[in-house]
Every structure is written in C-alpha cells, then in structure tokens.
Amino acid sequence: MSNLETLPAWQALWERREAIAETSISGLFAADPDRFERCSLELDGLLLDTSKQPVDDTTREALLALAQAREVAQQRDAMLAGEPINTSEGRAVLHTALRVPPEGAGWAGRAVADEVRHTRERMIELATAIRAGQRTGATGKPIRHVINIGIGGSDLGPRLVLEALAPDADGPAVHFVANVDGVELARALAECDPEATLVVVVSKSFGTVETMTNAHEVMAWLRRSVPADDVLERQMLAVTANLERVGELGLDPALALPMWDWVGGRYSLWSAVGFSIMLGIGPTAFGELLAGAHGMDRHFAEAPLEANMPVWLGLLSVLNGTLLGRRSQAVVPYTERLGHLSAYLQQLVMESNGKSVDAEGQPTHLPTAGVIWGQTGTPGQHAFFQALHQGTDVVPVDFIGVARPVAGERGDPLELTANLFAQSQALMQGRQGEHLSVARLCPGNRPSNTLLLELLTPYTLGALIALYEHRTFVEAAIWGINAFDQFGVELGKVLAVDLKPALAGAADTDALDGSTAGLISRYRAWRG
Ligand code: F6P
Numbered sequence: 001m002s003n004l005e006t007l008p009a010w011q012a013l014w015e016r017r018e019a020i021a022e023t024s025i026s027g028l029f030a031a032d033p034d035r036f037e038r039c040s041l042e043l044d045g046l047l048l049d050t051s052k053q054p055v056d057d058t059t060r061e062a063l064l065a066l067a068q069a070r071e072v073a074q075q076r077d078a079m080l081a082g083e084p085i086n087t088s089e090g091r092a093v094l095h096t097a098l099r100v101p102p103e104g105a106g107w108a109g110r111a112v113a114d115e116v117r118h119t120r121e122r123m124i125e126l127a128t129a130i131r132a133g134q135r136t137g138a139t140g141k142p143i144r145h146v147i148n149i150g151i152g153g154s155d156l157g158p159r160l161v162l163e164a165l166a167p168d169a170d171g172p173a174v175h176f177v178a179n180v181d182g183v184e185l186a187r188a189l190a191e192c193d194p195e196a197t198l199v200v201v202v203s204k205s206f207g208t209v210e211t212m213t214n215a216h217e218v219m220a221w222l223r224r225s226v227p228a229d230d231v232l233e234r235q236m237l238a239v240t241a242n243l244e245r246v247g248e249l250g251l252d253p254a255l256a257l258p259m260w261d262w263v264g265g266r267y268s269l270w271s272a273v274g275f276s277i278m279l280g281i282g283p284t285a286f287g288e289l290l291a292g293a294h295g296m297d298r299h300f301a302e303a304p305l306e307a308n309m310p311v312w313l314g315l316l317s318v319l320n321g322t323l324l325g326r327r328s329q330a331v332v333p334y335t336e337r338l339g340h341l342s343a344y345l346q347q348l349v350m351e352s353n354g355k356s357v358d359a360e361g362q363p364t365h366l367p368t369a370g371v372i373w374g375q376t377g378t379p380g381q382h383a384f385f386q387a388l389h390q391g392t393d394v395v396p397v398d399f400i401g402v403a404r405p406v407a408g409e410r411g412d413p414l415e416l417t418a419n420l421f422a423q424s425q426a427l428m429q430g431r432q433g434e435h436l437s438v439a440r441l442c443p444g445n446r447p448s449n450t451l452l453l454e455l456l457t458p459y460t461l462g463a464l465i466a467l468y469e470h471r472t473f474v475e476a477a478i479w480g481i482n483a484f485d486q487f488g489v490e491l492g493k494v495l496a497v498d499l500k501p502a503l504a505g506a507a508d509t510d511a512l513d514g515s516t517a518g519l520i521s522r523y524r525a526w527r528g
Contacts (some may be wrong), residue, residue: 001070004365004478004480004487005365005366008069009066013059013062013063017323020323021054021324021360024054025052025447028055041307043296043309045453045454045460045463046309046460048313048449048450049450050313053449063315066318066478067175067478072314072477075473076407076470079094082110082262087359087360091261093484094260095264096108096115097109097293098270099290099291099297100116100294101287101290107298115168115258123272124278124283125379128283128353131170131498136200137196137197139195142196144172144193144196144198145173145193146173146198147174147175147176147189147218148175148176149201149211149214150203150239151208152347153265153267154239155202156340156344159178160269160340160341160465161289161465165461166275166407167407168281171282174276176281178213180213191311194221194225197235198237198276199218199237200238200276202239204240204268206238206240206245206246208433214494216249229273235255237250241263247522261270266348267347277289288459290462291393291462292459292466296309296470309467310470313449313471314473314478315474317396317475319479320447321369322366322368322395326396327393328373328393329371329396329397330369330372330373330395330397331372331373331374331397331398332374332375332400332423334400334420335400336376336455337402338376341356342374342375344375352486353369353475353479353483354369366468374398376400377420377423386426398449400453401416401417402453402454407444409472426516427444430445432444
C-alpha cells in the first residue's frame with residue numbers, strides 16, 4: 001500500500017486544509033437548514049450526529065474519495081473474511097466472529113464458527129450452574145463473589161461493561177484486580193467470603209507478570225482460607241489462549257475456557273474473556289451485548305461508505321488528528337455508567353494505532369493516533385472544559401448521552417442532557433461581543449460529535465463498543481498501519497525484569513544510565 005502522503009486523494013485534502021480549519025461550522029448550519037438530518041446516522045437506538053464538524057460538501061466528497069482510494073471497504077472485507085491482516089504476526093482478526101448469532105453462522109469467520117459456538121455453550125452451562133447455585137464452592141457454599149484477575153484487554157472490557165450494565169446485574173458481585181500494587185487485591189479480598197468466591201484468571205498469554213503475581217496471591221488466600229483439598233479445582237478458572245501454561249499455575253487445563261490468537265486482547269470482551277460479564281448479568285443479557293455488536297458489524301459491512309457510522313467516525317478522526325493537527329481527542333459520556341469508557345478507549349485506540357511505521361514497515365511520515373482521554377460529564381465540565389473552550393489547542397470531543405434514564409436511578413436527566421447539548425453548542429458557537437472583555441471571549445468553531453443512545457442496554461452498549469472498534473480499524477486502514485500488534489509494550493516489560501535484581505540490591509547498577517541508577521539508589525535508601 002502506497003504512503004498516504006503521496007496519495008492524490010490525501011493531497012487534495014492537504015491542499016484544502018487551511019480552508020477546512022477555517023470553515024465556519026455555524027455558517028454551514030446557516031447555509032443548510034437540513035444539515036442535522038444530512039449529517040446524522042441512526043441505527044437501532046443509537047444516533048450519531050456529526051453535523052458539528054467543519055465538513056462541507058466538498059470536504060465530504062474528498063473524505064469519501066480518500067476512503068475509496070485507501071480501499072477501506074476491501075480492507076474491512078478482508079478482515080471479515082478471516083484473511084491474515086495482522087501481517088506482523090501472521091494472524092487473522094476475527095473478533096466479529098464472536099458476535100455472530102448461531103443462525104447467522106457463515107456471515108463472518110466461518111472457519112472458527114464451531115469453536116466459538118462450543119466455547120459459548122460451555123460458558124453458558126457453567127455460568128448458569130454457578131448463578132443458580134448448582135455449582136458451588138468447594139465447601140458447598142453458593143458463589144456470591146467473583147474476582148476477575150487480568151490486565152489490559154483482559155480487564156478493561158469486562159470492567160467497562162459491568163459498570164455500564166450494573167442495573168442488569170443479578171449474579172455474583174464481580175471484583176476486578178489488575179494492578180500489581182496490591183490495592184485492588186486487598187479491597188477485593190476484604191469484601192469476599194473465600195468459600196463463596198470464584199477466581200477467574202484471564203490472560204491471553206498466561207504469562208503477564210501482574211496477572212500471574214495476583215493469581216498466586218489469590219491461590220494462597222484460597223488455600224489458607226478454604227478447608228477443602230479441591231478448592232483450586234472448584235474455585236479457580238483460567239481463560240487463556242495458552243493452555244499449556246495453565247498447568248504451570250497448578251490449574252487443570254481441561255477446565256480452562258479457551259481464547260484464540262485471532263482475537264486481540266483489546267478486542268476480546270466478546271470471547272470467554274467476558275465470562276465474568278456473563279456471570280454478572282447472565283447469558284441472556286450477554287447474548288444481547290453480542291447482538292448489539294453484531295448489529296454494528298453488519299452495518300459496518302453493509303452500509304455504503306457515505307452512510308456508515310464507523311467509516312465517518314474514522315474519517316473525521318483522521319481529518320482532525322492528521323490533517324488539522326488536533327493531536328488529542330476527548331470522549332465525554334454523560335453518565336457515570338460509562339465511567340470506564342475513556343480507559344477502555346485508551347487501550348483500544350492507542351495500543352492499536354499508536355504506530356509510526358506502516359504495515360509494510362515504512363515510516364508513516366504523517367501522525368497516527370494521538371491521545372484519547374476523557375471523563376464523565378458533568379464533572380468534566382468543572383475540570384478540563386475551560387481548556388476545551390478557551391485553550392490554545394483545539395480538542396475534538398465525542399459527547400455521549402443517554403435519552404432514557406434507567407428506571408429507579410435518581411438524578412435530573414433534563415439537567416444532565418441540557419448540559420451535554422449546551423457544551424457542544426458552546427464549543428461550536430463560542431462567545432463574541434464587543435462589550436465583553438477579552439478574557440471572556442470564546443473562539444468557538446470547535447468540533448464535536450454527539451452519540452445519543454435511546455437507552456443504555458446490553459444491546460446498545462455492544463453496538464457502541466463495536467462502533468469504536470471499527471472506527472479504530474478505519475483510522476488504521478487510512479493510515480495503512482497494522483492495528484492488531486503491540487510490540488511497543490514489550491521493551492518496558494523486558495527492562496522491568498532486568499531491573500528487579502538491582503532494586504532488591506542483588507545486582508549493581510553500574511551499567512545503567514545515570515537517572516535509573518540514581519532512582520534505584522534513592523529507592524533502596526528510602527526502602528531501608
Ligand atoms: O501489555 C499489553 C498487553 O499485551 C495487552 O495487549 C493485553 O491486553 C494485556 O497486555 C494483557 O495480556 P494478557 O491477556 O496476555 O495477560
């Protein structure tokens with residue numbers, strides 16, 4: 001694939017970049033009363049409004065020409081067909097196959113349909129027995145608590161989903177332990193009755209140090225606290241693509257739930273990695289989550305480029321981030337239920353697309369993924385919104401709202417949504433006026449997208465997450481990078497292994513750089 005910079009479709013956009021940056025978004029509304037209808041898309045209770053972007057008809061056509069020149073549709077089809085598009089690792093990328101309903105088998109990932117179905121059936125059987133109290137802890141107590149031990153993709157997706165769907169949770173309480181600092185672990189152990197706790201160790205590689213360390217701690221806790229020889233068999237479960245290593249931890253590989261090398265960790269919540277989700281909300285709601293994601297998959301696969309939500313979100317991200325140099329993007333959900341969304345998206349977007357060489361190993365020259373970050377509204381309004389309105393950097397924002405509150409949840413939905421709409425309005429309109437002091441002026445013309453969900457349900461949440469997955473794919477397709485490897489995270493892991501002896505005082509620091517050696521020396525002194 002040719003370098004993006006040299007592509008005529010990109011150059012056409014590049015030549016217009018100043019005009020695009022200066023396009024008055026309010027002016028576009030003044031010129032076109034139907035702009036909202038023309039720039040919004042709707043699918044199954046999810047509305048995407050992209051009208052507050054500096055995109056007129058010419059820019060729109062140029063963006064679509066870019067998507068065509070970059071063969072986004074062909075790249076998407078290759079992914080869905082199971083071609084090894086993760087070229088650096090020679091792997092297929094088939095998280096979409098995890099969401100295909102039984103009757104839709106054959107739509108995508110035919111080759112893996114049987115193992116997906118088989119694993120789902122095992123998950124359902126096990127989750128149903130645990131939730132019904134038929135499969136108990138080793139001393140016969142029903143399982144009331146689950147400790148999910150995992151990190152990155154083996155943690156963030158299930159954590160996001162279970163917080164978002166807390167009103168649907170009717171199973172054991174799920175506690176998440178990711179960090180190796182011991183804080184989450186101590187909290188979880190304090191809340192759990194060991195005889196009524198199932199520990200799910202989730203790790204695609206089953207070699208991640210944090211996860212293995214926490215797993216050993218919890219194993220010791222179970223052994224100490226539960227008077228039964230078969231406690232590990234009954235109360236610990238592994239989810240992994242590396243079944244051989246399960247035995248090394250002292251667990252039975254035959255009891256483990258598998259995942260596969262064709263599912264990336266950050267795309268894996270739909271697999272057995274989501275077992276804790278299924279335990280928390282039940283197989284039916286888990287099925288609805290998958291159905292929502294599958295609905296978005298079909299939309300991505302079948303809608304024409306100009307009416308395709310992930311395609312637009314991806315193109316707009318490239319427009320803002322790469323063409324206009326707006327290197328950070330904020331995501332602001334107006335519900336505490338989506339409090340973990342920005343952490344989830346940080347891994348999804350930055351681990352996938354934080355790359356500086358393309359899929360063929362050539363420098364990208366142009367910037368790829370910048371920083372994605374965020375916090376819930378309205379609290380974010382009282383923290384960083386000042387910079388969004390008056391700061392020197394233009395930060396495109398994705399606002400996410402929910403129209404119908406969850407029954408029984410208190411709060412003031414009108415207040416919440418008025419704030420959401422007011423913020424995107426304020427970013428666009430700004431504040432001008434001769435009577436105002438300069439300090440009060442807001443430049444305006446700052447872009448945003450709004451995603452409005454009719455309700456936050458398993459279905460719409462599945463669709464929302466899949467939307468961001470495919471948006472990430474579209475960005476990568478335009479940049480020509482491989483979104484499915486993450487070699488950059490390896491170096492730090494290797495160095496940490498090397499530094500541990502020095503920190504413990506069992507190795508000298510002579511060969512280290514001055515800063516690291518100095519920090520180790522102070523650490524050792526303070527630790528005593
Ligand atoms: O360090 C990055 C990473 O490899 C992520 O890609 C992954 O989601 C996470 O670590 C956890 O990996 P595993 O599931 O193999 O423990």
